[in-house]
Amino acid sequence: MKQHEHFKFSPGVIAYPVFFVLTIWLVFWFEVRFGYNLSKYGVYPQTLKGLRGVVLSPFLHGDIEHIYHNTIPLFVLSTALFYFYRPIAWRVILFGILISGFLTWCIGRPSYHIGASGLIYVLVSFTFFKGVFAKHYRLIALSLLVIFLYGSMIWYTFPIKEGISWEGHLSGLITGLVFALFFRKEIAKPKKYAWEQENYNEENDPFLQHFDENGNFIETKEEPEIEEELKPLSIRYIFKENKD
Known part of the structure; x- marks a missing residue:
């Protein structure tokens, strides 16, 4: 079966995003409850020790406002990902974390970069460009909805506000676009009538x-x-x- 020919709901559509978000909140609760500060495990660019943050940084957040603003769009976008792109959803998330994190490690300022915002930008970018490339009315509608909800995030890929990892955002944006191009062959075309087929x-x-x-x-x-x-x-x- 080609990707996108049928969009069917399954328990994993909700369960996986909920589990991911709960894990992030559990890590934050552990920091607050036991007085730990795990920010040192974030991405620290161009250092060997800072590479561990490529995997760990999406689970680390500085304060309640930071984690709140990250987990809501993360839940919404990951749910859409598992519903519309289930066969490739885990690859987008896992490789999105690794690649965007590594790009941040390459281009980032000498500071600890933490938070799931890099992954959020991967999902925003991937969902938008994938829908545009698909030329499928449902996916185009999803792309327009993403732009309506999160289009203003594009400004935070530039160094306009101190204390925000614009490098992580930019890395996520680039990674999502690359994924949309890489997985382009897995986009099903809109269903054709019999007389539109080449061998008709x-x-x-x-x-x-x-x-x-x-x-x-x-x-x-x-x-x-x-x-x-x-x-x-x-x-x-x-x-x-x-x-x-």
């Missing part, structure tokens, strides 16, 4: 075999139930009905 042969079309070249219905005795459905489509029948 009009002479073998079972529907057209019930009509002559002038569009008149051909009466047969083989499939009477089908004839009752097709007969109203006959040009002769339509004109007869209008005349009566």
Whole structure:
């Protein structure tokens, strides 16, 4: 089955995002409850020790406001990801964390970069560009919704506010775009009718075999139930009905 041909709800659509968000809150609760500060385990660019933050930084947050503003969009976007792109959802999340984190490690300022915002930018970027490339009405609608909700986030990929890791945001944005291009072949095209297929042969079309070249219905005795459905489509029948 091609990706996106059917969008079906499954328990994992909600369960996985909930588990991810709860894990982040559990780590934050542990810091507050036992007085630990785990920020030192974040990404510290261009240092060997700072590489551990590539994996750990999405689970670390500085304060309640930071974690609140990150976990809500993370839950919304990851839920949409698992619903619309289930076969590739885990790859987008796991590789999104690793690649965006590593890019942050490469280009970031000498400071600890923490938070799930890099992954959020991966999901925003991926969801938007994937929907545009797909040319599928549901995915395009999802892209427009993402822009409506989170479009203003684009400004935070620039150094406009002190204390915000714009490098992490920019890394996430680039990673999401790359993923949308990389997984482009897994985007299903909108469903085509039989006559739009490349190997379509009009002479073998079972529907057209019930009509002559002038569009008149051909009466047969083989499939009477089908004839009752097709007969109203006959040009002769339509004109007869209008005349009566």
